[in-house]
Amino acid sequence: MNQELVGPMLRARGYLFVKLLRVGPAGAERPAVLAEDGTPLDLSGVTRDIDGDFLAGGLDDARAAYAAGNLPELAPARIGPPVARPGKIVCVGLNYRDHAEETGAGIPAEPVLFMKAVNTMVGPDDRVLIPKGSVKTDYEVELAVVLGGRARYLDSPDEARALVAGYAVSNDVSEREFQMERGGTWDKGKSCETFNPLGPWLVTADEIPDPQDLAMRLSVNGEVRQDARSKNMIYGIDHLIWYISQFMVLEPGDVINTGTPAGVAVGRPDAPFLRAGDVMEVEIEGLGRQRQALASHEVSG
Template identity: 50%
Template sequence: MKLIRFGEPGREEPGVILEDGRWIDASGQFHDYDEAFFALGGMEALEAWVEDGCPDGIAIPPGSRLGPPIDRPSKIVCIGKNYLEHAKEFGEGIPTEPVLFMKATSAWSGPHDDVIRPEGSTKLDYEVELAVVIGRTVSGIVAESEALEHVAGYAVFCDYSERAFQKEMGGQWVKGKSCDSFAPMGPWLTPVGQVSDPQALRLWCHVNGEHRQNGWTGDMMFGAAYLIHYISRFMSLLPGDVIATGTPSGVGMGMEPPRFLQPGDCVECGVEGLGELRQRVVAG
């Protein structure tokens, strides 16, 4: 079972992909995959509904748009420079603790939606990442050994960045990370029990068919369990919150000369076993 949401932007309905490949509308039983769903045992109820044969579930119409697989979260917590080679290509030193920053939730986007190059953008860049979705509230510091017990599942995430806004305009990175459409996630949410080890997955990115990024989540300097433990020192993590765990080397900024995205470019990125995203860059 995989969790999906389908329909027009802002009007998505919950659904599931079954093991036999069928896409089933779950909106007759579940309101949405949001904070309340995860907090009130929705994952367990959804699994039971699927095991019971999805009573009253109907097929999702072919060609339906996929939205992000969960409703817009309370926060998107991102990790900067979490792969050594990317930290080197980014510059500004190697972190000794996780680098935390936030993306505005208004950047939330579907797995195949266009990426909008904002007005004034000159250095639009891509970053494929493993996304961790929180399933149980983390309030107070959680032990690293217990951290993954709070995870609902995993998905593919692309952390789009406008590097000029991020690095050349002063202040925090959030300015270059939060433009509309800069946080696509999907194409589905894979439940935590279906991923034996989040630190043993290949992730990759192609631009116009050219292989740009190729890495392993095991190369993270700070793994998923440690990140949950670390972030919980500074804020509560609520059900449905997303942690974007960082990107391997190969971003446009790190190339010689740099190669930033232009309108018409096609970005495809994926994580082993979790699916693929595909976005077309359009001018804002």
């Protein structure tokens, strides 16, 4: 792609859309923006990383650098999670009516919240490890919301959308025996290592005019297990951000997993739980596609 044409082309359209990603080995990813031809362009000259500080105040700098057309290309490499070091990952349970019904739970009167350890987050195509002792590892396609502003005791859901930096594909991998049969909170079935592939991109909010009507799909070994739309959420994105802000302060870079539709293994007698060697493919309209192979916990590295 001729980078000299990028700025004029985008200005003629009246917008500067951005797909953000992080490219390179785990722990040494470089911040990047995706060109229209799919080439990652290095943002290291604009920001040290795609983190809360950048999302709170650096997006305009990224757009300006992209529009100028002089960002260097990055060689093809592993894609990491598109957000670095989020302060927290907040998850919403039972937020699709069909999923609540398939698990035998009632429709929640208020959003069900739980936390997922931040170090569960891996790249979209990284290996997912079956935990030691697991017999019920499960999958969940989810729309992830990444904050670009601070949300504290919001007065109404109307204030929420302006605080969204962007959206991403999330796979909220879960161990159901740990979650449901071992007592205590859900967190221990949600926080095993590698249990939150995120990405491939963080698509900025201005590129997704209606995040409440996106197609979502997950397959295991080529068999479609989940196929739905985000419009089927019980509690929408704006409501969730407002609601969560009544109980904790959301900061720039924080991630919200907004729930999963029906089709998970725990709700389907015909769908076995995940085993080493299985392959998950996860996609959301406009947000990209993930592919993860599952391995035994004994495999290191």
